[in-house]
Amino acid sequence: MTASGQSFDCDVLVIGGGIVGLSTAYALTRAAPxxxxxxxxxxxxxxxxxxxxNSGVxxxxxxxxxxxLKARFAVRGAAEMVKFCAEYGIAHQVTGKLIVATGRAELPRLHALVQRGRENGIPVRELGPAQIMEHEPEVRGLAAIQVGTTGICDFGAVAAQLAAASDADIRCGEEVTAIDRRAFGVAVRTSSGTVLRARAMVNCAGLQCDRVARMxxxxxxxxIIPFRGEYYELTDPSLVRGLVYPVPDPAFPFLGVHLTRGIDGGVHVGPNAVPALAREGYDWSTLRPRDLATTLTWPGSWRIAQRHWRYGAGELHRSxxxxxxxxxVRRLLPSVTESDLRRAPAGVRAQAVLRDGTLADDFLIRESPRTVHVLNAPSPAATASLPIGREVARRALRALSG
Structure with a gap:
């Protein structure tokens, strides 16, 4: 398989049909008809x-x-996502959310979030215990902030609309097995034996993006070190009116167990975060030796374990x-019992981990000849998918002339 300078099947080949890949295709066909x-x-x-x-937030x-990039794209993307959903009739709601401090040690972090919100141009309102109960009668806390611009939607429906509204040729069931990059373009072979030649390539492969980059x-x-987020749902959704979050621990990139009333009216509780035994391992029974070997042989994995083993042990216990x-859950919702919770489908976060054990805390987009790699795009990537797509499309169009 070789890339030929004589003919191309397309100008830009996007690998990955998640919301970032589809948003990139959507942006490409609009920026350069x-x-x-x-x-x-x-x-x-x-x-x-x-x-x-995901929970659709x-x-x-x-x-x-x-x-x-996360701050700029999330703030911009939240407004654009609401507008996109309204334009195409996709179910959505701007609900706002509460971030609740349940212990005194969390109060300085809560106040820091107020300042950060204001620096990012986000409207926030500080609440006392009585005001928390006015918004959420079953929730208890010492203090909270209300964030007015948070909402909910169906990101699967958004992805479907992006696919429908773009002029891209979307081919499912086509796994990339080999890539040949030359000065004049890129050739890709898929699992069906198809060979496609493109002038430039975009890697939006999510859980597989590092492997595609190496190809x-x-x-x-x-x-990519996969972390599974496990959810429950409330058997009685009336216990929670909207979205309720704890004050996050800044030492770890996960937000902690929270309560999310979805667009379908159900209330998701979670997620926790545990290492998955496969990149698409949505339960403990799914183990893929190749994926596990990648995790165990990457130096950054062991450095994470050394730094955060206590946190990880707690997440594992809750799993x-x-x-x-x-x-x-009772930290936020004291009245909840085990019988109030039933298992819900899990998700897997594609977390980029650097060699030194640093968990990448921003979107990570890298360019090389004829190629753009999106290497870290976990939450809030769905929220920010429209501006991310435009940014990646801009770089891809630049790569066409590279």
Missing amino acids: GTRVIVLEKEPGTARHQTGR IHSGIYYRPGS TGDEPDMR LSKRAFTTA
């Missing part, structure tokens, strides 16, 4: 992994470092013990 775009997705349909397995951007000959100096999970 006539650009020929093909999207390859290995699953039978689009949005089968991170996009279709349109994040405000309050948590993210001012000036970071091109690039060494991304990171690996294996419903009683322990319920205890964590």
